[in-house]
Structures are given as structure tokens and as C-alpha cells.
Amino acid sequence: MSKPEQPNVLKQPLPRLVARQPRGFVDRSSPDIAATDRMLAAIRETYELYGFEAVETPFVEFTDALGKFLPDQDRPNEGVFSFQDDDEQWLSLRYDLTAPLARYVAENFDTLPKPYRSYRSGWVFRNEKPGPGRFRQFMQFDADTVGAASVAADAEICMMAADTLERVGIARGDYVIKVNNRKVLDGVLETIGLAGEEKAHTRLVVLRAIDKLDRLGPDGVRALLGEGRRDESGDYTKGAGLPADLVDHVLALTGAKGQTAQATLANLARVVGASARGAEGVAELEEIASLVAAAGYADGRVEIDPAVVRGLEYYTGPVYEAELTFEVKDDEGRPVRFGSVAGGGRYDGLVARFRGEPVPATGFSIGVSRLLAALKLVKSPIVTDAAARGPVVVLVMDRDQVAHYQAMVARLRAAGIRAEMYLGSSGMKAQMKYADRRGSPCVVIQGSNERAAGEVQIKDLIEGAAQAAAKAGSIADSAEYRAQRLAQFSVGEDLLVEAVREVLARHGG
RNA sequence: GCAGCUGUAGCUCAGUUGGUUAGAGCGCCUGAUUGUGGAUCAGGAGGUCCCCCGUUCGAGCCGGGGCAGCUGUACCA
Incomplete structure (x- = not known):
């Protein structure tokens, strides 16, 4: 073995390295770590109280297990960090904690108790453009019930989400857990003639438009459902191209929220019309509403909100979202929209990919960094007490x-x-x-x-x-x-x- | 990805119609009795003016191309 070349630092210094991080990745300091640990401990306590047990899966999975191959290509999807193993199989860093859980449950199906109720937290990775409060490595904290088809499982998770937020220091009234059902959305799309494979793209555009209601308002959504919308930078987004009467019908859905859960459900029943799938969704929401009411959570903590869409990939039934409702200003005095800090839903098809039989499952995921940022803004004791004294x-x-x-x-x-x-x-x-x-x-x-x-x-x-x-x-x-x-x-x-x-x-x- | 804006000291920013050795405030370091953080005063260190190419006798400043950041938008499992 020959001696390694030693750089001659005395004669010719190497070009000075720039100390920097890849974008979207951040260092964490001592106070942040302490605050995060305390917050995670509080979440864990709540989940344990509900009877969920811990499980941990690795950062790396086979790419196909995550469901992230492009349909026509032998190459992982963009947005996921992927690399090939020495046997040429594609591996990926996990981009959420749900797909790995589905793999874990499928792999250990015969030995796990069912329904299987578990929680886990950890880093996930997404290879995409970072933004304020949005990173390429971030932490999630999930809880899931696998093997329970009953919407009682969904209702329980919504109530647990409410308890969790209060446990970490978000005051009652400063948040709301919004519940909707994908079947209701599907039903409405059916009644306006957007059923069938050839309308899949339009359905997607419509759902995305609905999802933007809280940010763009009804007028913005109307523009996106119709011709299109020009934003303040002058950029143009093409719309769904629906005729005016159908646009109105979709807006009747998003505006279906009434004073009471009963009123909302009645409005929804009207909007889904004759669609059997839509009616099924409304019935599920009705059951969730009564379970939530019976447990005393119908006081504004958990509400039906017909405008909640969530991700488009794998949700099949109830979907839910934890939204913070208080107003805050940033360092420069501008109002900050906090929005969603957690979300989830029912994904009955995810475990089934690994098994012949369908396996019902529902769960939700807390965005740990976002929640921590929110706790800083409301000066939750979990954060403020974490300022550790030195030696x-x-x-x-x-x-x-x-x-x-x-x-x-x-x-x-x-x-x-x-x-x-x-x-x-x-x-x-x-x-x-x-x-x-x-x-x-x-x-x-x-x-x-x-x-x-x-x-x-x-x-x-x-x-x-x-x-x-x-x-x-x-x-x-x-x-x-x-x-x-x-x-x-x-x-x-x-x-x-x-x-x-x-x-x-x-x-x- | 698309659009707009912005890149000067560790941070926040000045920098004239293109003209010597690029500045300020804050921060940092040193000192002001032997031995005192947070006050005051004095001094000091710290710069690839984002990068490359061009125009010019001469570029922090003008032009072109990159890169990065911010904001909006798209995507968001």
C-alpha cells in the first residue's frame, strides 16, 4: 500500500471550503432539541393513553414498497431520494411514515393483533423545493389503526388529535379538527358528470381547486373550476373548464357547512343527490358526528368541513385535518396563516397492495416541525420551559x-x-x-x-x-x-x- | 416547474453621473487598578461587493449568461 498523498498545507493552501448545508436541510440547536423532545414526549403520552403502541421502521425501504415508481418507467418518482443497491434494486428514503407502516403490517400480518394500533415518529425525506417552514428532511409523528373498518376508528383518531393539541399547549378554541369524506367528494363529482376513467384528470383539477378554498377564497376556487386564475405575480393557472352551473354545484358542496352538524349533513345529502357512493359518505360522516358528540367533542373541537380534501393519492374514506385558527404575526408584523399542522384519513387500499385481501386502515400524521413552530408562537410552556439553564x-x-x-x-x-x-x-x-x-x-x-x-x-x-x-x-x-x-x-x-x-x-x- | 423581486463584513443595510485604499450600526476580540457578564469609553479583527463572460483607460455600479435566496403560484404522498 502506498502512502496517501498529503496536501501541502504550508506551501499551497487548498481552496477554502464553504461551510454550508444543502438547501432544505437544517441544523438543530440545543433549545430546539429540548423543546422537540418535550413535545414528542407529550404526544407519546397521549397516544399511549389511547392504547397505541410504539413501532419503528428504518429510513430506507425498497422503492416499490413505497409505491413510487412512475407507471411506465423503471425509475423512481421525482420528489423521492432514491439510489440503487449493489444488486441494482432501487431503494428510497421514506417520504412519510404511512407507506412503511403498510409494509410492516403486511410483513408481520399473522403475528400482529388486529386491529393493530401503533404510533411512531421520525425523520422523513422529500426531494423537492423547500420553502418557509418546509424542509427536505422533517419529522412526523403518526398514529394508525390497521384492521378496523368501522368509522369509530376514524372518530377516535379525530378526538385523539384534539386531545394531543391541547396536551402540547394549544388552547381549546385555537384549533379545530375538520372531518370530511372522500366518498362525498366522489359522489358530487359523479352527480356533475365527472365519473369514469376519461374524466380522471378533470376530477383531479376540481379536487385541487376545492383544496385551495381556505387560501384563495370562493372567488379563487370559482376561477380555478372555470377558465383559470391569474395570481398576483401574473402567473396563470389553467382551470377545470367547468360550465357555470356545475361550478355552482361544486361551490354548493364547499359551502355546505351549516350552523350545526345536522345542518351540514342535510346540505351534503342534497348536494350528493342520487349518487350511492355520495350517500355512503354522508352516512359515514353522520356516524362519526354522533360518535364525536357522544364523547363530548362536538363543542367545536371536531367538526365536519366539506372543503377538506387532503392528498389525492391513497385516501378512500374519511379524511381529517387539524387546523390552527388563531391569528399571529411574524417578525415583520405580517399576519401568518398557520393552517394545517396534522392530517390523515382512511386508506383501505394501502396494505392490500402486499396481500390479496383488502385491509382497512386509518391514521394520521402530525407535522412535528410545524407544530413546534406553532407552540413557539403561542408560547406554550412545553417550549418556554425548555430553555435549559447552563452549568x-x-x-x-x-x-x-x-x-x-x-x-x-x-x-x-x-x-x-x-x-x-x-x-x-x-x-x-x-x-x-x-x-x-x-x-x-x-x-x-x-x-x-x-x-x-x-x-x-x-x-x-x-x-x-x-x-x-x-x-x-x-x-x-x-x-x-x-x-x-x-x-x-x-x-x-x-x-x-x-x-x-x-x-x-x-x-x- | 412557472412568474416577480433580491444578492456588499457574522447580522441589518448605505455606497453619488462608472473614478484612489469599499463604509455605518449591531455583534465579535483586546484594553481602561490587582479580579468581574449585562453600563460607558478607546482600540482591533473581519470583504472573492454571489459566480463567469463582456463593454470600458477604469466595473460593487452598465450588458449577457449562470447560481443562490425571498415572495407568489404549481405540486404536496
Whole structure:
């Protein structure tokens, strides 16, 4: 083996690397990780309370198991990160947690209890253009019931979604779980003559138009159902090309929401007309509504909303969406539309792809990053309490006493107090700054004077900051400023642990 | 993907009709008694003016082409 070439850094430095991330991928900092962990724990508790059990599947699946081959090509779909294994089989990073669950259930079908109720969280990957709050790697938290055909399973998941949002700190009234049924949408499309294979494209365009109701309003949807729509940048979107009377019929569906669930259901029954499939959908919604009402969740927490569409790929029955309804402003004072933080529905065909028989299933998925962003905006305690305090910092005043400082740190740690000795090479002022930036509750100072007296100084940084803020502007020169030594006291070195404990206790921990 | 807008210091941004060595505020570092974060003052470090090509005696500025970001739109399992 020959010696590897060593780059000669002295003579000819290599071109400097640019430190950067691929777009759509982000680093996570300590507070974010802490807040996310707390939020995930709260979600997990709620799911466990409902009787769901944990399961985990890997990041990588066979591409065909995810259902992501283009119909006519031997090549994975765009939007999915894919690569070929050494045996040339296509593999993909999972783009959601539902398709892998379907694979898992199919593979372990005979040993799993049915209905099989499980939850899992994890990273998923989508190879597409990122946007604000939209990344190429993000986390989802799903719960699914597989093997239950009853819409009671759907109703339960809606109620659990409501409980989950409240558990993580979204107040009742600040969210709504909207429920619809794909069969109702199919029924309406049938009554306006959009049944059959040759109308599939138009159906798609119509469903997409309906899905945009909350963003574009009825007029925007009307334009998209008819000729088309020009947006504010001047870009044009071709419409479905429906005649005016059919456009009205579709808008009658999206506007079918009444004051009560009964009124909404009556409107829907009218709009689906003679369609058997539509009537089936309305009946399912009716059953969900009565289950939700019986459990006491019909107080605005769970509502029928005929404009909910969700994804177009695999939903077959009830669909649901958790929407946040409160108004917020961003950093520049612009109103932010928060919208959907979770969604799901019934996908009776997904497991069936792996088995001869149909397997009913329903589930939903929380967008973890979006929900966390929402919790920050409403200042949920889950997020705000997660701002972890830093360690106690023992300053290094005399280099030749490092062993002694380290011994003090060891005593603090032995007492269960997070502590560290300053490991840099800067002076005291920089060490104070360091402790400040770490969020330390206090620092321990021992110079030659204190050591001679067998004492240590303890400075309470939190109290010190408060006192300094109170005096801001009233201090004339730097000598006076330095002489203040705010919130600082001396104590015998043997009482170090007790004194630090006292400071920590002052600040609740 | 399509459309519009924007790329100058770590961040937010100035930069004249094209003209020496490209600036400010904040942040960062150092210092102001031996030993004090958050106040004040003084100093310092930090730049491929997004990249390439062109026009010009001369380009941060003008032209062309890329790339990236933002906003909208499309897609969203």
C-alpha cells in the first residue's frame, strides 16, 4: 500500500471550503432539541393513553414498497431520494411514515393483533423545493389503526388529535379538527358528470381547486373550476373548464357547512343527490358526528368541513385535518396563516397492495416541525420551559491551581449539580462572558485572596443581571461599575456545595 | 416547474453621473487598578461587493449568461 498523498498545507493552501448545508436541510440547536423532545414526549403520552403502541421502521425501504415508481418507467418518482443497491434494486428514503407502516403490517400480518394500533415518529425525506417552514428532511409523528373498518376508528383518531393539541399547549378554541369524506367528494363529482376513467384528470383539477378554498377564497376556487386564475405575480393557472352551473354545484358542496352538524349533513345529502357512493359518505360522516358528540367533542373541537380534501393519492374514506385558527404575526408584523399542522384519513387500499385481501386502515400524521413552530408562537410552556439553564462555571483565576478548581467542580458534580471548569485560555472578563452566554446560574471565583482565607466567592448571574438592569444608565464611570460586584457573596470553601444549592434554589431549580 | 423581486463584513443595510485604499450600526476580540457578564469609553479583527463572460483607460455600479435566496403560484404522498 502506498502512502496517501498529503496536501501541502504550508506551501499551497487548498481552496477554502464553504461551510454550508444543502438547501432544505437544517441544523438543530440545543433549545430546539429540548423543546422537540418535550413535545414528542407529550404526544407519546397521549397516544399511549389511547392504547397505541410504539413501532419503528428504518429510513430506507425498497422503492416499490413505497409505491413510487412512475407507471411506465423503471425509475423512481421525482420528489423521492432514491439510489440503487449493489444488486441494482432501487431503494428510497421514506417520504412519510404511512407507506412503511403498510409494509410492516403486511410483513408481520399473522403475528400482529388486529386491529393493530401503533404510533411512531421520525425523520422523513422529500426531494423537492423547500420553502418557509418546509424542509427536505422533517419529522412526523403518526398514529394508525390497521384492521378496523368501522368509522369509530376514524372518530377516535379525530378526538385523539384534539386531545394531543391541547396536551402540547394549544388552547381549546385555537384549533379545530375538520372531518370530511372522500366518498362525498366522489359522489358530487359523479352527480356533475365527472365519473369514469376519461374524466380522471378533470376530477383531479376540481379536487385541487376545492383544496385551495381556505387560501384563495370562493372567488379563487370559482376561477380555478372555470377558465383559470391569474395570481398576483401574473402567473396563470389553467382551470377545470367547468360550465357555470356545475361550478355552482361544486361551490354548493364547499359551502355546505351549516350552523350545526345536522345542518351540514342535510346540505351534503342534497348536494350528493342520487349518487350511492355520495350517500355512503354522508352516512359515514353522520356516524362519526354522533360518535364525536357522544364523547363530548362536538363543542367545536371536531367538526365536519366539506372543503377538506387532503392528498389525492391513497385516501378512500374519511379524511381529517387539524387546523390552527388563531391569528399571529411574524417578525415583520405580517399576519401568518398557520393552517394545517396534522392530517390523515382512511386508506383501505394501502396494505392490500402486499396481500390479496383488502385491509382497512386509518391514521394520521402530525407535522412535528410545524407544530413546534406553532407552540413557539403561542408560547406554550412545553417550549418556554425548555430553555435549559447552563452549568455552574468555576473560573480559572490562577493557572497553577487548575487541579484545585477541578476538585471543586468534582464536588459540585458529586452533589448532582451541573458544573464545569472554564477550559479556555482567556482572562476573567472573557470567562464571565462565557458563563453569561452559557446561561449559567452562577460562577465560582477563587483567587489568591479567597484561597488564603479558605473561601470562595459566588456570583449569582441571574440576580446580578436583574440588578444591573435596574441600575442601567445611572452608573457614571467604569471604576464605580466594577466596584459594584452585584449579587456576589463570600463563603467558606467547605460550604461551596450548600451555597451553590442556595443560589439554584432562588431561581427555581 | 412557472412568474416577480433580491444578492456588499457574522447580522441589518448605505455606497453619488462608472473614478484612489469599499463604509455605518449591531455583534465579535483586546484594553481602561490587582479580579468581574449585562453600563460607558478607546482600540482591533473581519470583504472573492454571489459566480463567469463582456463593454470600458477604469466595473460593487452598465450588458449577457449562470447560481443562490425571498415572495407568489404549481405540486404536496
